Amino acid sequence: xxxxxxxxxxxxxxxxxxxxxxxxxxxxLGAAPTLIxxxxxxxxxxxxxxxxxxxxxxxxxxxxxxxxxxSSWAKAVDACAPAGIVVCAASQNGKDLASRLAARRSxxxxxxxxxxxxxxxxxxxYAGKAxxxxxxxxxxxxxxxxxxxxxxxxxxxxxxxxxxxxxxxxTAVREMIxxxxxxxxxxxxxxxxxxxxxxxxxxxxxxxxxxxxxxxxAVGASRAAVDTWDEIPHSMQVGQTGKTVNPSLYIAVxxxxxxxxxxxxxxxxxxxxxxxxxxxxxxxxxDYGIVSTWEEALPILESELKALLG
Amino acid sequence: xxxxxxxxxxxxxxxxxxxxxxxxxxxxxxxxxxSPYDEYALEAAxxxxxxxxxxxxxxxxxAPECDKVLKDAKAIGVDRIIRVWGDSWSDLDSNxxxxxxxxxxxxxxxxxxxxxxxxxxxxxxxxxxxxxERLGWASASNIIGLGFEDSGIEVIIPAASGNxxxxxxxxxxxxxxxxxxxxxxxxxxxxxxxxxxxxxxxxADIPASGINIVSHTPPPQKAPGQTFxxxxxxxxxxxxxxxxxxxx
Numbered sequence: 001x002x003x004x005x006x007x008x009x010x011x012x013x014x015x016x017x018x019x020x021x022x023x024x025x026x027x028x029l030g031a032a033p034t035l036i037x038x039x040x041x042x043x044x045x046x047x048x049x050x051x052x053x054x055x056x057x058x059x060x061x062x063x064x065x066x067x068x069x070x071s072s073w074a075k076a077v078d079a080c081a082p083a084g085i086v087v088c089a090a091s092q093n094g095k096d097l098a099s100r101l102a103a104r105r106s107x108x109x110x111x112x113x114x115x116x117x118x119x120x121x122x123x124x125x126y127a128g129k130a131x132x133x134x135x136x137x138x139x140x141x142x143x144x145x146x147x148x149x150x151x152x153x154x155x156x157x158x159x160x161x162x163x164x165x166x167x168x169x170x171t172a173v174r175e176m177i178x179x180x181x182x183x184x185x186x187x188x189x190x191x192x193x194x195x196x197x198x199x200x201x202x203x204x205x206x207x208x209x210x211x212x213x214x215x216x217x218a219v220g221a222s223r224a225a226v227d228t229w230d231e232i233p234h235s236m237q238v239g240q241t242g243k244t245v246n247p248s249l250y251i252a253v254x255x256x257x258x259x260x261x262x263x264x265x266x267x268x269x270x271x272x273x274x275x276x277x278x279x280x281x282x283x284x285x286x287d288y289g290i291v292s293t294w295e296e297a298l299p300i301l302e303s304e305l306k307a308l309l310g
Numbered sequence: 311x312x313x314x315x316x317x318x319x320x321x322x323x324x325x326x327x328x329x330x331x332x333x334x335x336x337x338x339x340x341x342x343x344x345s346p347y348d349e350y351a352l353e354a355a356x357x358x359x360x361x362x363x364x365x366x367x368x369x370x371x372x373a374p375e376c377d378k379v380l381k382d383a384k385a386i387g388v389d390r391i392i393r394v395w396g397d398s399w400s401d402l403d404s405n406x407x408x409x410x411x412x413x414x415x416x417x418x419x420x421x422x423x424x425x426x427x428x429x430x431x432x433x434x435x436x437x438x439x440x441x442x443e444r445l446g447w448a449s450a451s452n453i454i455g456l457g458f459e460d461s462g463i464e465v466i467i468p469a470a471s472g473n474x475x476x477x478x479x480x481x482x483x484x485x486x487x488x489x490x491x492x493x494x495x496x497x498x499x500x501x502x503x504x505x506x507x508x509x510x511x512x513x514a515d516i517p518a519s520g521i522n523i524v525s526h527t528p529p530p531q532k533a534p535g536q537t538f539x540x541x542x543x544x545x546x547x548x549x550x551x552x553x554x555x556x557x558x
Contacts, residue, residue, distance in 0.1 A: 011470060067474065068467075070439050070449045092468075096451045099404070099436040103443035108403040108520030111434040120524060127433055129328035130335050133524040140520055170448030170479070174464070176472040188470070191557070215558060234454075234489040235468065240324045240430060241346045241488065249557040260324050266529065270555045272547060278539070287555070288547045289537035296541035304548040309558070 002139070003084030004030040007077060007101075008037040008048055009094055015047040018089045018144075020151035025144045026087040027053050027152070028116045034058060035158070036081050038065045038073065045160045054158040062165035068093045072167035074100035080163045083139055090143035092187075102141040109141045110134060114148045114267075127240040127263030147246045147269075183209070186238055189218030191249045192265075194238055196222035198254020198275060199294060202231035207298050208253065214305045220245070222255045239264035253294050257282025274298070311363035312421035312480055316355040317411060317441070318348040318368055318383055320376045321431040333525035344379045347426025349493040350486040352383055354424045354456055357491060361458040365389040367418045369512075371402070371410055377509050385496035385504035392417065392510045399516070401523055406516040408440040413514040415445060421481040422463070427452045428485075438485035448482040455490050466490070 004026040009016035015037070026033035032055030037048045042059035049057045060080040064072035078101055088098040090112045102109035114131075115122040121142065125132045136142075186192050193215070195208050205219065212219045220238040238245055240263040250268035255261060257273070257280055265271070266285060273286035276293045283289040290297055322328065322340040329336050344352075355366045367390040368383035370376050380391035394414045402410070415423055423442075428435035435451070442449035454473065455466030462479040468487075478484070496504070538546065551558045 068469070070442070070451065071447075074443060092452055095435050096439045096449075099434075099439040100443045100449070102404060102436075103408055103440040106405060106409075106517070108405045109434070109436050109440070110404075110521060111432075111436055124529070125432055125526070126322065126326075126328040126335070127324070127430070128529055130330055131527045131529055133527065135522045135524055137518070137520050137522065170482070171450050172477045173474045174477055175475040176469070177466070177475055178472050185470075234487070240433075244433070249551065249555070258325070259327065263324075270551065270557050271535070272551070278537075283535075283537050285532070285535075286537070287532070287535040288550060289535060290541065290543055290547060291537065291539045292541040292544075297544050300541055300544040301548065304545050305558070308548065308552060 002030040003082055004033040005081045005084050005086045006033045006035045007081070007086060007088045007097065008035055008044065009089040009091060010037070010039060010044055013039060013043060015044045016089070017151065018146045019048065020051055021146065021149040022087050022089060022144055023051050023053055023152040024149045025113070025116060029085050031055065033087070034082060036060050036077060038077055040065050042160070042162050049158040049160050050154045050156055052153045052156040054156050057158045057160045059160060059162045060165055061162055062167060064167045064169050067173045069169040069171050070096055070100050071170040073097055074104050075167040076165035077101060078104050079165055085136065085139060086141040088141065088143045090145045095143050098141045098143045105139070107139045107141065108136070111143045112145050113142050114145050127244065128266055129259070129263055145246060184218040186218045186220040186236060186245050187243050190247050191215050191217035192220045192238070192245055192247045193217050193251040193253065194220035194222065194255060195225055195253050196255030197224040197228055199225065202229040205232065211298065211302050211305060214302065214309055222258070222261050224258070252282050253298065255282055256280045257285060313364045313419045314355045314358050314366045315415050315418050315420035315423045316351050316366060316368050316383070316388070317423060317425035317437065318352060318370050318379050319345045319429045320370065320372055320379045321345045321429055324430050330526045330528050335526045342378070344382055345426050345429045347428060347486060347488065350488055350491060351424040351426050352386060353491045353493040354484070354486050356387055356494065357456070358422065358458060367392060367420060369394065369411065369414045371395065371407060380509055381504045381507060382496070384507045385500040386494060387500060390418070390510065391507060392512050394512045394514060396513055396516070401519065402516070403519040403521040404434065404436045404440055405520055408437060408444055409516050410514040411437065412441050412444040414512045415441065417512055423483040425483065425485050427487045435485070438483050442483035445481065445483070448478055449484070450476060450478050450482065451485040452487045453484055453490070454487050
């Protein structure tokens with residue numbers, strides 16, 4: 001069995017929960033994985049050591065980890081990680097680091113792995129319109145999609161060692177600009193409610209926002225909506241040329257279900273579609289479809305959810 | 311004034327139906343286009359030239375049919391077009407792809423490379439940072455803002471806690487998201503020039519692939535759902551989401 005190495009995903013110095021899913025994925029490829037925890041200090045290492053099934057934890061400590069910088073992160077993590085199959089999260093920075101690490105080691109990278117069966121790895125291609133099944137010839141770096149592997153439990157007791165690294169950063173953050181809206185990002189959300197051109201006017205998205213607030217959801221949009229209305233930013237776009245999402249619940253309102261859009265959300269655990277056109281393709285992919293205008297359906301949805309969730 | 315390179319890729323149109331036939335996807339009847347994010351990279355390269363000077367070289371990797379995307383870039387106004395290919399190449403993995411592209415970038419005197427944040431076929435987002443690592447350059451990915459400075463560039467990168475206004479010194483590889491520029495369209499003169507343009511062919515030594523493609527299969531199909539007629543059924547669906555699906 002190959003040696004496996006997991007690069008922990010961190011968020012503001014804390015261990016991101018997806019790390020526990022990476023441990024499960026890595027364990028299916030080889031022996032108990034070595035977990036590398038990058039950070040400006042070793043404060044996330046204890047939570048990492050508690051994950052069941054981890055062989056050992058290496059806190060990779062360096063000043064470069066204060067903000068994401070591809071080249072210094074790759075250099076520092078590479079120095080701490082033994083040879084083997086390296087597993088990262090398929091997040092924006094996780095995929096970037098995976099690619100840098102693989103290139104540094106002159107090995108292949110396989111991104112967005114959603115299933116591992118023996119030695120066969122499965123990754124979506126053409127934005128999920130097809131799946132590609134691959135095997136690895138030797139060491140490689142792979143990234144794992146969130147919400148596709150069960151999370152490793154707690155109660156582990158792996159030994160922690162600290163490796164100090166110094167790597168010069170190549171890009172320097174000058175300022176963090178607060179986002180125009182404080183809303184949850186669709187890429188981070190477990191529930192998403194999206195609007196399409198069927199919403200008729202961008203001002204009508206406030207109805208979606210109110211429902212999102214009740215649900216703790218993010219608000220998304222179709223490409224048609226983003227391309228039609230300047231008020232709907234690209235950061236909200238779900239689809240092949242927007243964000244690929246994998247939430248527990250996806251509610252599509254006034255979205256016909258173009259193949260472009262389906263490619264970005266078809267793996268959602270439950271899909272609800274609200275559309276006045278009974279022939280809209282989105283209904284073929286919905287677990288629950290409601291043929292109705294948004295004007296009629298959304299007020300009822302809002303009051304039902306408010307009654308249920310307060 | 312540094313020279314500029316842009317990496318572009320020919321991919322199936324994002325509206326194309328993709329079907330597996332046997333154990334491979336059947337791409338025989340899809341429409342082919344320049345990968346959508348590469349259009350923003352190409353526009354960024356042209357903006358860079360207009361702001362700071364320098365020649366723009368468009369580079370693609372692929373068989374002769376990929377000349378079309380290079381000609382499209384030429385029609386927009388790039389100075390050189392290079393196609394990287396070897397007759398025996400097929401199903402290149404990321405390692406092979408990046409080695410070949412980095413070799414072509416070295417062939418130019420570029421100090422900045424723009425590319426799309428990911429290609430519409432693999433969606434991997436591996437090429438930009440991987441090529442940067444092989445060149446020993448800085449990289450910034452998924453940029454949504456771009457400005458030109460005396461000794462480098464400033465980019466805006468989305469992050470969980472906001473957008474990071476970030477300084478990048480050259481040489482660097484920059485992968486571009488949509489939204490910070492509007493890709494220009496070619497004019498008639500550009501299209502005429504592009505017809506006569508010569509594609510330079512670049513060969514590279516690449517290692518064996520680290521990945522075997524076993525098969526392509528259709529995505530898992532969900533069981534058919536239920537459709538209700540009329541808004542009066544919203545409470546039924548909410549109850550099902552609560553009690554059957556357990557998602558709210």
